[in-house]
Amino acid sequence: MDCLFCKIVSGEIPSTIVYQDEDCVAFRDINPQAPTHVLVIPRQHFASLSEAAQNPALLGHLLSVCAGIAKAEGIAEDGYRVVTNIGTNGAQSVKHLHFHVLGGRKMTEEMA
Ligand code: AMP
Secondary structure, rough: OHHHHHHHHHHOOOOOOOEEOOOOOEEOOOOOOOOOOEEEEEOOOOOOOOOOOHHHHHHHHHHHHHHHHHHOOOOOOOOEEEOOOOOOOOOOOOOHHHOOEEEOOOOOOOOO
């Protein structure tokens, strides 16, 4: 499958990995929008959250990893944001489920 994030999972495309386990990989965003900007993705390909909705254990694990990364990055105490974009109106550019972990600065109050 011609998927950028599947290629990051396989190592075909290099990334700065900050955490990995048998179900997921977390790496630094190539175009960070905040001092800390990490992407948490499942190893298994799902196009988006919608496609992964029947896998609550995996989704819970991914969110747990997001929280663990925030702690490890030292952004948990001041607060941070976890975001996943879905489809066209969600402005999703890479069609492999990913959670953005953003922190290290005050986020804007807008949802978009
Ligand atoms: P989204 O717009 O929610 O689909 O987010 C996709 C994210 O992937 C963006 O924040 C990009 O900067 C990021 N991205 C794209 N290519 C790479 C890459 N090769 N390594 C790390 N992050 C990437």
